[in-house]
Amino acid sequence: MWMSSKHLKLIIYFQILLLLTTPVLAQDLKLADLVREALKNSPEIQAFQSRIEAAKQRIPQAQSLPDPQLTFG
Numbered sequence: 001m002w003m004s005s006k007h008l009k010l011i012i013y014f015q016i017l018l019l020l021t022t023p024v025l026a027q028d029l030k031l032a033d034l035v036r037e038a039l040k041n042s043p044e045i046q047a048f049q050s051r052i053e054a055a056k057q058r059i060p061q062a063q064s065l066p067d068p069q070l071t072f073g
Helices: 005-027 031-041 043-057
Strands: none
Touching: none
């Protein structure tokens, strides 16, 4: 019922191989690439960028009207 030593060695070698290759695969990912992909694929970020562009296009008010005053004399 127990695994043979051949199978056990094979499992151990496979686990060591996975542990050694995982950091190599993780080094291929760069933060700038991940951020660029998130900016491109996120609908929430795209909507927020559209709101920012719309706010930049808005014409500011030239001057506000004077405050109304009531005088009693």
